Amino acid sequence: MANVLILGGTGWLGSRVAERWLDHGARVTCLARGHRPAPEGAHLVAADRTAPGAYDAVADQEWDEVVDVSSDAASVASAVGALAAHTRHWTYVSTISVYADSDGAGDDESAPVVGPGTDGESDYAHEKSAAESLVRTALGHRAAIVRPGLIAGPGDPTDRFGYWVSRFALAGDGPVLVPDTEDKGVAVIDVDDLADFIVALGDARWTGVVNAVGDPHSLADVLAQAREVAGHTGEVVAASDEWLADHAVAHWSGPRSLPLTLPPRHRGSWSRSNTAYKILGGRLRPLRSTLERTLDAEREAGLDRDRVSGMTRQEEISLLSAIE
Template identity: 65%
Template sequence: MGLMTDVLILGGTGWLSGHVARRWVDAGASVTCLARGARPAPAGTTLVAADRSAADAYDTVAGTDWDEVVDISSRAGHVASAVAALADRAEHWTYVSTVSVYAQDDVAGQDESAPLAEPARPGDEYDYSREKVSAEASVLSALRGRAAIVRPGLVVGPGDPTDRFGYWVSRFALAGDQDVLAPVSAAAVSVIDVDDLADLLFAVGRDGWSGISNAVGDGIPLADVLALARDVAGHTGDVVTASGDWLEAHDVGYWMGARSLPLWLPDAAIGHWTRSNTVYRDLGGRLRPLRETLERTLDDERARGLGRERASGLSRADEVELLAALAQR
């Protein structure tokens, strides 16, 4: 594709998109971020404030020839309107999708050819996976041969706004020599460090790669992830485990959100942590050691406050209450 000069990030002020924008700035590109403007754009970029729901959202940028366009939106309508306005002016397009596009989560080892969920249709109630399927279709129909579709799994690392991955290393550090509650689980976890993913997203744009790639780590048993997080945090208390049935009976949820045990999944959801990463590896994608990501995450968690209110996980007070209920059984 040659030297990239003009790059448009649809977003660029969020967590992952900000990392991607900074990769392009560091490479010497002229980077424009189109976003609502509620947050500052990364240093070295130009912010175009726009509401992607508005009819004139792309008027400011539609007259430019873009070497690379990057979009991360999970709103199919936003992606379709961006494609309509900009596809003819883009040499290459990178769309950041998700492994949630796949129709099945109980089949092990599927690759990028696995069946997808039904695409969202205008007027449907919002469904993240179906919106992403529809968005992918918009990009591929207009930019086939000029588009990279990258489907990340669980993105983790410093700055994660979902608070999922950081919960465990943070909680072990907060608990110190006190007990921590964990689920009895045969499930595994597959993660990708935000910096490894940003490197890949930059590389496929720089190289003009066209195709579809999962961006997922290797599956690691949840128990092993927790053991490593505990070691990184220096936790010396006990890990007290409870069955899934007991946790659900006490209103503790799976995966993410308030009053959950993050990363915990039903044992049957084997597709979630066994998706193929062969294409990602063939593209040169890195999967750094989990310990390194945990150490970086703990530094960030300490800076943000180990006892802060979180978007995902149990409050320490709720956890202590649940531990007491377990002890009384």
């Protein structure tokens, strides 16, 4: 029986990885703050990774697999310092945001990455890059680095991917505001496909770096499929990037945004190579399947609920009135 430690394991992706390892018959421990329960069957160790002695309760065991998804390089450093000598294989979940060129369409895992933050610079990409370096230095041939792109599916705490299928469903026969889709695209990987892949790499003790990204879709195709899944029959009103900026509408994520929209110079965010992922057996379920699963979860949560990303229906209606 494999002995697996998930650093986290109670959040969105981490809990799914823990569940998959449990399905494999592993003994699973989740080390997390304890604000949320661990998946049924897993043992929860409540600990603050930023505090001294955070790993004392697990550092005296031998681990077949450690999985870490942290975006804080300092937390990753303390983890590898405490656990690397007692771990057969380590999987670090990074991000394609580490690549230095955001316009690297078709680039594979050999593309240059940003360096660790300097002069006080600390952001998502630099923290993930620094964490990758720490893991690879400490674990060497025992480490797998997985770089996902946009993760989608039920339970997404960022509210990005679910916005469109939810909004089309909420609007019904009413109008929906969309961005100009020319030269824009999206590539998503379903959270459950990613969790399966992470567990498969750990089970095989595979080492190296791999992009875990979906196939590229035009933004127009994603919106069309989301609209069809939602059964929307109203008007679709497109606004230019300039008009949206003038009206304080953000791109990609966050409040008062049209999620998933990025300027053309960010082609690398939706067109990185996934050849290695597929060769390693990674699955990509159809986009429609992820949209359907996401809509089911959105309906359960409430189509008109407050969202982390997107805009309220009232904000959207106000903008639609202004564009006409």
